[in-house]
Amino acid sequence: MTSALSTPPAPARTGAPSAARRLLTTPTMGPLVALLLACAFFSLNTDQFLTGGNFSLVIQQVMVVGTLAIGQTLIILTAGIDLANGAIMAFGGIVMAKLAADGAVPPLLAIALGILVCAAFGALNGLLVTSIPLPPFIVTLGMLNVVFALTHIYSADQTVANLPAPLTALGETFAIGGTLVTYGSLLTILLFLLFAYLLGQTAWGRHVYALGNSSEVARLTGIRTRRLTVGVYTTAGLVYGIAALLLVSRTGVGDPQAGQTDNLDSITAVVLGGTSLFGGRGLVLGTLLGALIVGVFRNGLQLMGVSSIYQTLITGVLVILAVTVDQLSRRRIR
Amino acid sequence: MTDAPVTPVLQARRLVKRYGHVTALDGADFDLLPGEVLAVIGDNGAGKSSLIKALTGALQPDSGEILLDGEPVRFRDPLHAREHGIETVYQDLAVAASLDIASNMFLGREVRRPGLLGKVFRLLDHKRMREESARHMAELKIGLRSLTQPVESLSGGQRQGVAVARAVAWARHVVVMDEPTAALGVKESGQVLDMIRRVRERGLPVILISHNMPHVFEIADRIHIQRLGRRVGVIKPGDHEMAEVVAIMTGALQLDQGTGSTVAGRS
Numbered sequence: 001m002t003s004a005l006s007t008p009p010a011p012a013r014t015g016a017p018s019a020a021r022r023l024l025t026t027p028t029m030g031p032l033v034a035l036l037l038a039c040a041f042f043s044l045n046t047d048q049f050l051t052g053g054n055f056s057l058v059i060q061q062v063m064v065v066g067t068l069a070i071g072q073t074l075i076i077l078t079a080g081i082d083l084a085n086g087a088i089m090a091f092g093g094i095v096m097a098k099l100a101a102d103g104a105v106p107p108l109l110a111i112a113l114g115i116l117v118c119a120a121f122g123a124l125n126g127l128l129v130t131s132i133p134l135p136p137f138i139v140t141l142g143m144l145n146v147v148f149a150l151t152h153i154y155s156a157d158q159t160v161a162n163l164p165a166p167l168t169a170l171g172e173t174f175a176i177g178g179t180l181v182t183y184g185s186l187l188t189i190l191l192f193l194l195f196a197y198l199l200g201q202t203a204w205g206r207h208v209y210a211l212g213n214s215s216e217v218a219r220l221t222g223i224r225t226r227r228l229t230v231g232v233y234t235t236a237g238l239v240y241g242i243a244a245l246l247l248v249s250r251t252g253v254g255d256p257q258a259g260q261t262d263n264l265d266s267i268t269a270v271v272l273g274g275t276s277l278f279g280g281r282g283l284v285l286g287t288l289l290g291a292l293i294v295g296v297f298r299n300g301l302q303l304m305g306v307s308s309i310y311q312t313l314i315t316g317v318l319v320i321l322a323v324t325v326d327q328l329s330r331r332r333i334r
Numbered sequence: 335m336t337d338a339p340v341t342p343v344l345q346a347r348r349l350v351k352r353y354g355h356v357t358a359l360d361g362a363d364f365d366l367l368p369g370e371v372l373a374v375i376g377d378n379g380a381g382k383s384s385l386i387k388a389l390t391g392a393l394q395p396d397s398g399e400i401l402l403d404g405e406p407v408r409f410r411d412p413l414h415a416r417e418h419g420i421e422t423v424y425q426d427l428a429v430a431a432s433l434d435i436a437s438n439m440f441l442g443r444e445v446r447r448p449g450l451l452g453k454v455f456r457l458l459d460h461k462r463m464r465e466e467s468a469r470h471m472a473e474l475k476i477g478l479r480s481l482t483q484p485v486e487s488l489s490g491g492q493r494q495g496v497a498v499a500r501a502v503a504w505a506r507h508v509v510v511m512d513e514p515t516a517a518l519g520v521k522e523s524g525q526v527l528d529m530i531r532r533v534r535e536r537g538l539p540v541i542l543i544s545h546n547m548p549h550v551f552e553i554a555d556r557i558h559i560q561r562l563g564r565r566v567g568v569i570k571p572g573d574h575e576m577a578e579v580v581a582i583m584t585g586a587l588q589l590d591q592g593t594g595s596t597v598a599g600r601s
Contacts, residue, residue: 201456201457201458202456202457202458203444203446203456203458204456206433206437206441206444206458207441207442209430209432209433209437210430210433210441212432213430213431213432213433214430214431217428217429217430218430218441219412220392220412220422220424221430221441221442222412222413222416222442222443223441223442224413280430280431280432281432
């Protein structure tokens with residue numbers, strides 16, 4: 001400690017950040033501003049954008065990826081990543097569609113089994129990540145290929161049509177002030193609120209953040225980190241199962257080709273929503289904003305007649321911007 | 335200290351821990367008396383951290399026994415040791431950076447709202463946890479303007495303060511501090527030493543692991559000197575010069591426990 005003796009005492013930094021600064025450093029502030037700016041821009045440039053029907057459409061378009069992104073948020077908060085979520089959802093969708101269409105089991109049981117299969121794959125990911133242990137990136141990359149192959153083997157590459165009513169019920173609509181909204185959109189919003197509550201208001205949520213900050217700190221504070229991690233991956237799998245039902249109800253078929261880029265799209269939504277890929281920082285409602293940003297850009301550019309390849313280009317630029325903001329804000333903290 | 339027989343709060347007898355051919359603990363003894371600050375010093379590889387890990391449940395010794403208040407105990411893991419009232423402040427691993435002070439104070443021991451809200455909806459009692467955190471921080475005279483700011487926005491000394499306050503709030507028997515001043519500047523180190531004094535005033539014994547001899551001599555009631563996997567002596571800071579203690583630690587001098595005097599070692 002000789003060096004410490006020669007350095008002047010560090011100035012005490014006791015002051016709390018001002019309210020304004022804290023507002024600016026809230027991770028969801030950036031995404032919210034971006035979303036509002038995008039909405040303002042498209043409202044000024046197209047006539048159709050600012051209508052209830054169009055907003056309902058945007059939510060329908062983002063509900064599947066948005067729901068997947070809830071599970072992705074949980075896993076990224078623990079400093080993990082899930083590349084397999086789109087594939088797991090596609091498999092769950094095929095399972096419920098095939099079981100129901102074949103008439104092998106009642107439709108509601110088919111739905112439950114499809115969701116359970118997704119939860120089981122989530123649990124398997126969690127066990128591989130914690131017990132061997134392996135990096136989440138590698139585990140879920142492997143699982144992506146395994147589940148993709150299983151989907152094609154099980155479905156024999158055939159789309160499953162003629163689904164009984166319960167599987168498409170979430171695609172039905174109800175009216176809010178003249179605007180038709182699907183039950184699936186409502187379910188997605190409710191799921192976001194549920195997980196915002198679980199993460200923000202329960203001990204489980206505190207533990208997920210602590211785990212993402214440092215699994216060693218969490219372990220030494222007495223949190224059972226392995227059980228918590230497996231629980232997070234299993235819960236994510238359960239949410240992917242619900243995404244599978246949303247997907248089936250939206251398209252009306254069981255499609256083995258579905259969801260192939262949804263893993264990356266869900267990561268995009270999480271990152272745009274201000275959640276740090278390093279874990280421990282972020283909000284699930286930010287992910288909702290992130291999913292909506294992608295949806296609004298796609299929809300708005302489409303209304304302006306911009307080719308879809310530019311929508312992809314702009315999404316890519318936004319992701320890099322969001323990660324840059326995350327990195328810079330972390331550097332300032334350190 | 336009197337010569338009346340006192341039951342040590344925490345005791346270890348002939349602890350052995352081997353990793354393959356490496357012997358980390360070679361029959362190490364340890365005694366912590368009620369209400370004292372006991373510093374544990376030793377060169378790198380002396381088995382200091384293995385000893386502390388064994389006492390806090392982070393490793394299981396191959397043989398030997400640990401006694402808490404005179405009763406034999408066998409800690410399965412750190413959580414088990416915590417359940418027995420032994421709280422540890424780990425160097426660099428003390429707090430969850432993005433969580434606020436109250437969340438850190440209650441991490442792993444969260445308080446839920448009474449009634450249905452807590453039982454069914456698992457709703458946390460943020461208000462109560464903040465109030466109790468504020469009380470604990472005030473008792474240790476750690477001044478903070480807000481308990482809702484994430485601990486990563488605090489200075490190093492304040493962060494250490496949060497970790498110490500948490501340990502003291504939950505410890506019933508022992509507080510263990512692993513290099514609590516290693517990453518801190520002069521002023522902040524002084525604050526942490528003051529906190530240790532206040533912990534002692536509350537009657538809780540403290541085990542302090544430190545490389546910093548001036549700090550050890552300033553605060554410790556007794557100094558446990560660890561060398562080559564065992565305890566080579568326990569001294570009182572007033573009885574020996576700092577240089578002498580360093581010499582014992584490195585093996586240049588040997589301590590005669592009977593007389594308390596030192597003789598030249600074989601190194």
